[in-house]
Amino acid sequence: MDFALSPEEAAFQEAVRKFGDKVLRPHERQIDSEGRIPDAVLQEMARLGLLSPLVPPEYGGLGASAVLTELAAEEIGRGDFSMATAVFYLLEAGWGWTLSQHGTDEAKREILPAVTAGKAFLGIATTEPGGGSDLGNMRTESRREGDGYVLRGEKAFLTGVEEAKRLGGGHLTLTHNRNGSGFNFLYVPTNSPGIASQKFENMGRMGISTGGLTYADVRLPLRYRVGEEGKGFQYAMEGFQVARTFVSAACVGAAERALETGIGWIKERQAFGQPLGKFEGIQFEMADLYTQIEAVKWQCRRAAWLIDQHVMKGDPSHRSEIDKVVASVKLTAPQVAFDTVRRVMMWFGAAGYTKDVGLELGFRGIMSYMVGAEGGLNIMRIILGRELLGKEFVPYK
Ligand SMILES: Cc1cc2nc3c(=O)[nH]c(=O)nc-3n(C[C@H](O)[C@H](O)[C@H](O)COP(=O)(O)OP(=O)(O)OC[C@H]3O[C@@H](n4cnc5c(N)ncnc54)[C@H](O)[C@@H]3O)c2cc1C
Incomplete structure (x- = not known):
């Protein structure tokens, strides 16, 4: 077992973080207020291979692994805190991959090069x-x-x-x-x-x-038509395994950014004669948030690794294990991200409620994954219930 990123993974992660810092952060307010991701940002994503990276190079993608794609999702979720760019990224990554796996050659040739070039959604x-x-x-x-x-x-x-x-x-x-x-x-x-x-x-x-x-x-x-007639449900469920992993990764990135913002603040903000961060009450909250984020981050990476080992190779074994891991991360990551943003907002006091601090961007964006996008939280619990108790005990309805 090796938890270290390969040199290729570390370099890709660094490149996407740079893109997040230099391109996404300066645009996130504009993305939110104008209601669209600027074409220049999409073009830069295309140049970096960030529009459907899992798609094979013959269709314009990078032929990247799920782990690499998951790492990029974390960075994009951290870069554009509103989650808009992360959603654009993860949908194309997940469903572009499904099309590349199960679509007809003509459809792949027609659709995927436009998607990877930022010229189609x-x-x-x-x-x-x-x-x-x-x-x-x-x-x-x-x-x-x-x-x-x-x-x-x-x-x-x-x-x-x-x-x-x-x-x-x-x-x-x-x-x-x-x-x-x-x-x-x-x-x-x-x-x-x-x-x-x-x-x-x-x-x-x-x-x-x-x-x-x-x-x-x-x-x-x-x-x-994607895949065989009458078997569409199985392709959709396989696609959700992949897309939910990237959703969760984007939530991890947003949570990390919120916590970093909060740590910067509590080291500076004075109350009762000392920085907020000197109070154990605040330190304990910070420790809990860090622990939750780390746990879900590594579970996300494990989900991506399992997808690389099995789903990407067309190997249907380990389906139950992957269902459980993916449902766990999609159940946990949005809640951890939301909880982190909410608590850090409170460390900021009144300032946390303003647009100047910007935590409300994440608050509004992450909420979409609590209410249902890519499957509601209770649906993740239902998947876990079925997998843990057995399909005989909790059959598919
Ligand atoms: C911002 C956003 C973007 C979205 N994008 C897409 C998209 O691109 N494509 C797409 O197809 N869909 C999309 N959705 C829809 C999303 O997939 C659905 O919201 C989700 O599947 C839940 O469906 P629903 O909203 O109809 O809620 P319902 O199915 O009506 O469920 C309502 C609530 O009840 C819970 N619930 C349902 N059944 C049970 C049960 N048996 N036991 C306990 N609780 C249960 C659900 O978890 C949910 O909280 C998006 C949603 C949002 C908010």
Whole structure:
């Protein structure tokens, strides 16, 4: 066992941290207030290989490992505290990888080079207005017709709807398979005829949009099906294992930044004749936060390592172990990050409540991962319940 980063991993991590410090931090307020990530920032991400790094080089990616991608997610979550850039990054990383693994050659050639160049957005569409947790009960359906599929239904709360309209691109979309059993997983370009969109006004991570799409007999070519007909659910679940790991890593980066900000403050801020950090009450809180962050950080890296050892190699063994580790980190990381931001805000007193200190950016952004993005906390608990008690005891519903 070796916990040290390889020289390649350490150099990549340093390069992404530099990008976070020099490019993301100076732009984060603008990203939040203008409601978009500037094109220049996306172009710089493309230049550094940060738009879907797992994708093989033949499609414009780095062919990076999940560990490398996880390290970058930490740094991007630390760099743009609003989480908007991290969300853009992790969705493309996770779902770009799924497309590169299971998409048709024509679709990969058409879509992935644009995604890795920052000229298209790629996201995920599973949630519907009727609910996002109980995916088995979704209504959206696809049926075979001629040499393609016809899609009908509605999805909601999708990240990147406006970005896909503006840049081009679309979402990997989970649909009922009308021709038989199971689900189809289809790439749906957002600008296709028959699609209408709606934008939701979120409370945070303003630099990336959330919207709804309705599909009125949208025609899609056969080449846009990801994997086999009727087996879409399994590709989506595999993709969630990967994307949830990167979500958690972004939360770790944000938590580390919040704690560092707090440590800087408590060494300086005077109360009752000494710096706040001299009071044990504050030191103990700091120690607890550090311990929680370190625990979830290393669990995240373990999740990425397990994904490299098995999922990336198409090896379905260890599925249960990976499900447990990923559900644990997606359950813990947003809570640890939120808790860290909340407590550090209180160390700042009134200043913590201002936009000058900037902790509210993280407070609003991280909350998206508490309420549900990439799966609600209780869904992670349900996965753990099923895996710990056994599928016979807690069967899939
Ligand atoms: C900012 C943001 C971005 C998002 N981006 C995307 C995206 O890009 N693509 C996409 O498809 N979806 C996206 N979502 C939606 C997200 O996947 C859903 O919010 C999530 O799956 C939960 O679904 P829901 O919101 O419909 O809540 P519901 O499914 O209605 O659940 C409501 C609450 O009840 C809990 N709950 C549900 N079932 C149980 C149970 N059996 N036991 C105990 N508790 C339960 C849930 O955890 C949740 O807290 C996004 C959400 C947000 C907030």
